[in-house]
Amino acid sequence: MPRTPSESTMTRGTMLQGTGVLMGTLAASSVLASLAPSRTWALPLHALSQAEGETILQFGRVLYPHKALPTAVYALLVKDLDAEAVRDAGVAALLREGSASLDAASGGKFVSASSAKRLAAVKHIEGTPYFSKVRSTCITSLYNNEMAFAHFGYQGPSWPKGGYLHRGFDDLTWLPKPPASASPPAAG
Amino acid sequence: MTRFDLDDDSVVVIVGSGAGGGTLANELTQKGLKVVLLEAGKQQSTAAFVNDEWASFSQLAWLDKRTTSGSWQVAKDFPNLPAWVCKTVGGTTTHWAGASLRFQEHEFRARSTYGDVQGANLLDWPLTLAEMEPFYARAESKMGVTRTNGIPGLPGNNNFKVMYAGAQKLGYKECHTGRIAINSRPRDGRPSCLQLGFCFQGCKSGAKWSTLYTEIPKAEATGRLDLRPESHVLSIEHNGAGKITGVVYADAGGAHQRQKARVVAVAGNSIETPRLLLNSASSTFPDGLANSSGMVGRHYMRHMTGSVYAIFEKPVHMYRGTTMAGIVMDEARFEPSRGFAGGYEMETISLGLPFFAAFLKPGAWGADFTHFMDNYTQIAGMWLVGEDMPRDTNRVTLNADVKDQYGLPVANVHYDDHPNDIAMRGHAFAQGERLYRAVGATKTMRTPPYPSTHNLGTCRMSDDPKLGVVNKHGQTHDIANLFISDGSQFTTSAAENPTMTIVTLAIRQSQYIAEAISKQEV
Ligand SMILES: Cc1cc2nc3c(=O)[nH]c(=O)nc-3n(C[C@H](O)[C@H](O)[C@H](O)COP(=O)(O)OP(=O)(O)OC[C@H]3O[C@@H](n4cnc5c(N)ncnc54)[C@H](O)[C@@H]3O)c2cc1C
Numbered sequence: 001m002p003r004t005p006s007e008s009t010m011t012r013g014t015m016l017q018g019t020g021v022l023m024g025t026l027a028a029s030s031v032l033a034s035l036a037p038s039r040t041w042a043l044p045l046h047a048l049s050q051a052e053g054e055t056i057l058q059f060g061r062v063l064y065p066h067k068a069l070p071t072a073v074y075a076l077l078v079k080d081l082d083a084e085a086v087r088d089a090g091v092a093a094l095l096r097e098g099s100a101s102l103d104a105a106s107g108g109k110f111v112s113a114s115s116a117k118r119l120a121a122v123k124h125i126e127g128t129p130y131f132s133k134v135r136s137t138c139i140t141s142l143y144n145n146e147m148a149f150a151h152f153g154y155q156g157p158s159w160p161k162g163g164y165l166h167r168g169f170d171d172l173t174w175l176p177k178p179p180a181s182a183s184p185p186a187a188g
Numbered sequence: 189m190t191r192f193d194l195d196d197d198s199v200v201v202i203v204g205s206g207a208g209g210g211t212l213a214n215e216l217t218q219k220g221l222k223v224v225l226l227e228a229g230k231q232q233s234t235a236a237f238v239n240d241e242w243a244s245f246s247q248l249a250w251l252d253k254r255t256t257s258g259s260w261q262v263a264k265d266f267p268n269l270p271a272w273v274c275k276t277v278g279g280t281t282t283h284w285a286g287a288s289l290r291f292q293e294h295e296f297r298a299r300s301t302y303g304d305v306q307g308a309n310l311l312d313w314p315l316t317l318a319e320m321e322p323f324y325a326r327a328e329s330k331m332g333v334t335r336t337n338g339i340p341g342l343p344g345n346n347n348f349k350v351m352y353a354g355a356q357k358l359g360y361k362e363c364h365t366g367r368i369a370i371n372s373r374p375r376d377g378r379p380s381c382l383q384l385g386f387c388f389q390g391c392k393s394g395a396k397w398s399t400l401y402t403e404i405p406k407a408e409a410t411g412r413l414d415l416r417p418e419s420h421v422l423s424i425e426h427n428g429a430g431k432i433t434g435v436v437y438a439d440a441g442g443a444h445q446r447q448k449a450r451v452v453a454v455a456g457n458s459i460e461t462p463r464l465l466l467n468s469a470s471s472t473f474p475d476g477l478a479n480s481s482g483m484v485g486r487h488y489m490r491h492m493t494g495s496v497y498a499i500f501e502k503p504v505h506m507y508r509g510t511t512m513a514g515i516v517m518d519e520a521r522f523e524p525s526r527g528f529a530g531g532y533e534m535e536t537i538s539l540g541l542p543f544f545a546a547f548l549k550p551g552a553w554g555a556d557f558t559h560f561m562d563n564y565t566q567i568a569g570m571w572l573v574g575e576d577m578p579r580d581t582n583r584v585t586l587n588a589d590v591k592d593q594y595g596l597p598v599a600n601v602h603y604d605d606h607p608n609d610i611a612m613r614g615h616a617f618a619q620g621e622r623l624y625r626a627v628g629a630t631k632t633m634r635t636p637p638y639p640s641t642h643n644l645g646t647c648r649m650s651d652d653p654k655l656g657v658v659n660k661h662g663q664t665h666d667i668a669n670l671f672i673s674d675g676s677q678f679t680t681s682a683a684e685n686p687t688m689t690i691v692t693l694a695i696r697q698s699q700y701i702a703e704a705i706s707k708q709e710v
């Protein structure tokens with residue numbers, strides 16, 4: 001299932017305190033532009049504020065710095081944490097206080113600090129429950145979605161395509177071909 | 189569908205439907221015995237399997253709570269997931285990769301061969317390779333192991349090509365696409381491998397052997413198997429004479445059922461098996477069933493493991509095709525001059541992007557980590573698996589402070605690496621890195637152990653009832669009609685992947701059980 005933050009309507013739960021919307025545009029050249037329903041995306045927040053959402057997004061970029069990975073993928077981190085904060089007030093508080101601690105550690109606003117200062121701020125809070133929460137969420141949010149698959153070159157489910165038997169399971173040519181005794185031919 | 193009465197005390201009850209339990213069920217029903225197979229997990233199918241690592245993990249893996257202790261890195265990286273095993277019909281043979289190797293002759297005589305290794309409790313098996321050979325042959329035929337029975341090897345994928353080229357540079361002699369329980373040709377009503385690359389997620393083509401769609405349906409076809417999924421055994425019961433009378437299990441709705449039995453065979457994998465024996469303690473057996481030796485839960489083994497991933501300048505796409513696509517066997521020999529006893533195998537491994545991120549270096553962040561992710565398509569990988577030392581302090585115990593959904597104490601898994609394990613891991617990492625560098629790796633990563641996929645030894649086999657829980661047939665020394673039918677029986681771990689030996693022991697055990705029943709010995 002493609003998890004593309006789509007250009008959805010910006011309705012917000014009335015009983016929730018969320019006040020933010022994260023927005024962005026995929027570069028036309030990005031391989032992901034073809035996956036997303038639209039090049040522009042918007043992520044309405046339900047528990048986190050806009051500032052908190054932006055802080056977490058930048059925190060994700062410091063933790064897992066992929067120069068070419070579009071912001072739309074990092075926005076999934078914010079989306080997943082926001083959803084958890086809706087379900088669990090403890091997580092909401094952790095994210096709120098944690099984001100404030102990043103600001104404090106960077107002596108102002110984390111999002112507008114220099115990259116050296118951001119890195120230092122992250123190192124300063126390493127090991128805290130907030131750090132662990134955001135870091136561990138990154139692993140699934142950033143790398144388990146179709147946009148990441150396309151970006152990093154992982155081809156995802158192969159069963160619908162008949163596997164790799166006729167789609168390059170042995171297409172490597174920059175090394176010598178092993179002899180048939182070690183690697184027999186496939187069933188004809 | 190065959191159903192036996194809860195009060196039918198002529199049935200054999202088997203706990204767990206994986207490699208050991210599923211095989212035993214088939215073998216016993218073929219011999220005319222009635223079997224009730226109780227499996228805690230749900231029943232899936234090749235159609236229900238999903239090509240999605242995390243979704244498959246939640247569909248098939250054992251996620252009931254467990255705890256850890258000890259100095260092993262798994263306790264730090266995965267404190268509540270000591271083992272990567274399954275809870276589903278077919279057990280971990282749904283997730284397994286299929287590598288199927290016989291043990292070497294000397295590995296059945298580890299104590300005699302390695303001597304008295306300090307801090308280890310080595311023993312010789314009460315079995316020899318010669319005794320095992322006829323049963324190994326039957327297991328290979330049953331499982332359709334390549335490079336046996338005239339079955340050709342599988343074609344090597346890209347990940348294998350890198351391993352093979354590196355192995356040649358290092359002068360290794362024994363490198364090929366392995367002996368593996370995956371069809372290279374259609375066989376036994378199952379097709380040949382499509383190189384899907386999702387062996388760890390349940391093989392959707394059915395090319396890979398799993399008890400789910402081989403042993404279990406064959407047993408059902410006899411009309412003598414009553415398979416009950418979502419039946420979690422809570423305790424094993426006995427009478428005043430200390431003889432097993434049956435088991436109590438929670439059914440899908442959570443209601444407790446009491447199934448009577450003539451014989452009970454436990455094959456819950458090496459963490460749940462000792463837990464069940466310990467949770468079945470009674471006034472007659474205050475330390476748990478079959479535990480007069482105090483050995484139940486001790487000598488937990490998990491193999492020395494680790495992985496090496498290497499980045500190359502050109503594409504590899506390791507995730508295409510079989511996960512364990514090939515093997516280097518040269519380091520499996522006994523060669524103490526390397527600085528450790530026992531040996532290890534080098535086997536290709538690949539992970540999809542989601543699991544690669546999760547397992548490459550748990551807890552890591554920053555540019556070194558993302559460099560590996562950025563080069564995902566140019567990475568080759570191998571898993572290192574070798575014999576670990578049995579230690580009586582490495583142990584599965586009950587954690588009285590943590591209860592499962594049935595209110596029973598969960599298993600705590602304690603493990604400290606033995607210096608021999610550490611020395612072997614260091615050697616294996618170095619050799620893996622040398623192999624990849626020899627063919628142009630620009631960077632290598634030493635990936636720490638995953639949660640244990642091989643779990644062994646917690647009801648070890650010995651002729652001496654003071655030193656082991658079961659005899660050479662897996663029969664407990666204390667209770668004649670109680671058997672252990674999984675890797676818990678292993679006296680030592682050997683270098684090879686364990687499953688074919690588990691299957692072999694189950695085949696052998698089935699003969700003994702059938703005879704014992706016909707002679708009215710149990
Ligand atoms: C990713 C992966 C790859 C692997 N690759 C290989 C390989 O290439 N080669 C190899 O040899 N091995 C491999 N293995 C290991 C192999 O899967 C196991 O060795 C084997 O399945 C163990 O068999 P078993 O019968 O002991 O337990 P399992 O197959 O784990 O079956 C145990 C069953 O018992 C059930 N159970 C437990 N407790 C209870 C209870 N109280 N009541 C009812 N049911 C219960 C469980 O739900 C489970 O279904 C791999 C494992 C993994 C995870």
Ligand code: SF4
Binds near residue numbers: 381385392394509511
């Ligand atoms: S690679 Fe072969 S064995 Fe593995 S899942 Fe695919 S078809 Fe099954």
